[in-house]
Amino acid sequence: NAGVTQTPKFRILKIGQSMTLQCAQDMNHNYMYWYRQDPGMGLKLIYYSVGAGITDKGEVPNGYNVSRSTTEDFPLRLELAAPSQTSVYFCATRGSNTGELFFGEGSRLTVL
Amino acid sequence: QQQVKQSPQSLIVQKGGISIINCAYENTAFDYFPWYQQFPGKGPALLIAIRPDVSEKKEGRFTISFNKSAKQFSLHIMDSQPGDSATYFCAASIGSGNTGKLIFGQGTTLQVKP
Numbered sequence: 353n354a355g356v357t358q359t360p361k362f363r364i365l366k367i368g369q370s371m372t373l374q375c376a377q378d379m380n381h382n383y384m385y386w387y388r389q390d391p392g393m394g395l396k397l398i399y400y401s402v403g404a405g406i407t408d409k410g411e412v413p414n415g416y417n418v419s420r421s422t423t424e425d426f427p428l429r430l431e432l433a434a435p436s437q438t439s440v441y442f443c444a445t446r447g448s449n450t451g452e453l454f455f456g457e458g459s460r461l462t463v464l
Numbered sequence: 465q466q467q468v469k470q471s472p473q474s475l476i477v478q479k480g481g482i483s484i485i486n487c488a489y490e491n492t493a494f495d496y497f498p499w500y501q502q503f504p505g506k507g508p509a510l511l512i513a514i515r516p517d518v519s520e521k522k523e524g525r526f527t528i529s530f531n532k533s534a535k536q537f538s539l540h541i542m543d544s545q546p547g548d549s550a551t552y553f554c555a556a557s558i559g560s561g562n563t564g565k566l567i568f569g570q571g572t573t574l575q576v577k578p
Contacts, residue, residue: 385565392473392571393570394468394553395508395566395568410565452510456507458507
């Protein structure tokens with residue numbers, strides 16, 4: 353089992369470009385999350401989903417969008433990239449009967 | 465009120481020593497307190513977690529101490545090893561059975577010197 357797979361691992365964007373970070377899981381977990389990690393700031397929740405077709409905003413949703421058409425996939429869309437979105441993005445999943453989050457290995461995004 | 469404050473930001477410990485990382489929170493509704501360990505280039509992974517109905521939980525060399533009245537909890541790593549060198553995050557959430565949205569602390573980079 354691959355667990356949580358994120359693509360791409362690295363990406364450089366120009367200001368104003370758009371892109372989608374992909375997240376796929378084979379754990380059959382209902383809950384999925386997108387976090388961003390910045391030095392000295394910990395991890396901040398961007399969006400989350402409690403199941404296919406259901407998404408909600410986290411702490412820092414501005415500039416991002418998500419969709420959840422299947423249990424397995426939870427893509428994160430960046431529209432009009434800005435330097436402030438330079439960060440490492442982590443996707444995570446959680447099963448229904450546990451508090452444990454399972455993270456992917458991250459996607460490092462640089463906006464120049 | 466949703467913040468979790470973590471200290472220190474970085475920590476250097478000699479092999480065999482005790483590493484201590486502290487966290488404080490304000491929201492008394494938090495009822496789940498995990499610690500995550502992250503190695504460079506990897507995602508965080510659950511290390512140990514505690515609920516506020518106990519004051520201490522131990523798993524091997526790792527112990528969480530929880531002080532409900534002070535709204536503080538800490539991670540103790542006994543007999544620290546160079547392989548423990550990593551970034552550690554405390555976190556808190558309200559009801560892991562709900563959405564399980566974790567609020568993370570700022571992180572502590574631990575270096576264990578051989």
